[in-house]
Amino acid sequence: MDFTPSEEQAAAQGLAARIFGDLSTHERLTAAGTGTDAALWKELCAAGLPAAVEDVGLLGLVLLLEEQGRTTAQVPFAATCAYGLLAVAAHGTAEQRERLSPGLRDGTAVATGAFPDRGGVHLTDGALYGDVPWVPWLRDATLVLVADAGRALWFVDTGAPGVTVEPVETTAPWSAGRLVLDGVRGERLGNGPETYASVLALTRTAFAGLQAGVCAGSLARAVHHTVTREQFGRPLSTHQGVQLRAADAHMDTEAIRVTAYEAAWRYDERRAYEAQALTAAWWASEAGKRVVHAGQHLHGGTGADLDHPVHRHFLWGRQLDAYLGCGGEVLEELGRLLADSRPGEAS
Structure with missing residues (x-):
């Protein structure tokens, strides 16, 4: 095993350290309260850091998330990259990658995940029903990856009919929300369990x-x-x-x-x-x-x-x-x- 960062991984980590260090200050975090720092998120996306994750891999993402964690920067970086970009890259169809990835790269789309099993979501007649008590960064998300009782994964548009997002405050200020699904048609990702x-x-x-x-x-x-x-x-x-x-x-x-x-x-x-x-x-x-x-x-x-x-x-x-x-x-x-x-x- 060789954990030495590649040149690309080291460059991305250095850029992340500079942006998080310069912009995720105590004063800005205090001003953000329990919400997301939208300006910081915009800066990260403009610098191409979410997009870089597809090139630097999961090890590269871990290096970038270390820099976020050092400053506790309030942005949906971890969720969008893990539940969105890397999940689509690994398990999405060619059409899904072409359609979903650009928005996740440039920040116009934000993804999160409503699992591990934190609620009771089930599939009935091709539609999703149920709720998940709290989902991180759900209040920012445009897409949420949901697992049904059979452990199939579905992307759900948070603005679709039948989707309700209720604000929830968690221990950390993660812009969380309760997800309620009432007959929502999701988009399947991958092949089940x-x-x-x-x-x-x-x-x-x-x-x-x-x-x-x-x-x-x-x-x-x-x-x-x-x-x-x-x-x-x-x-x-x-x-x-x-x-x-x-x-x-x-x-x-x-x-x-x-x-x-x-x-x-x-x-x-x-x-x-x-x-x-x-x-x-x-x-x-x-x-x-x-x-x-x-x-x-x-x-x-x-x-x-x-x-x-x-x-x-x-x-x-x-x-x-x-x-x-x-x-x-x-x-x-x-x-x-x-x-x-x-x-x-x-x-």
């Missing part, structure tokens, strides 16, 4: 990469605080307890990163990657939760300030923990996958 499993593993890997960035950003803020803040005449960072807590957080962050890299690399190399995606999701859920708690704790009383930037990392980390599936649930699914696999299949 196999496509469902592939897209689910893809998106878990992408969101694990996002969590790696969230944790790295939280830890960087904690390091800066403990180095510059003094207690009894010396920096907080000189205390052994602080050093050990930061070191543990660093190791957890690296574990999230490397497992996400492995799953993404295997996807790009057309190798089995579902077990690796679940492993990355488990680390992102369990370790991510520990890291953002440590980041807040290392800020001391400052970390209790809800308006402090580190608190935003805490909210994102907890939201990603819930979205990826709490650690025990993911571990149980991984155990079933390994138990059901023939020797060599999941490795």
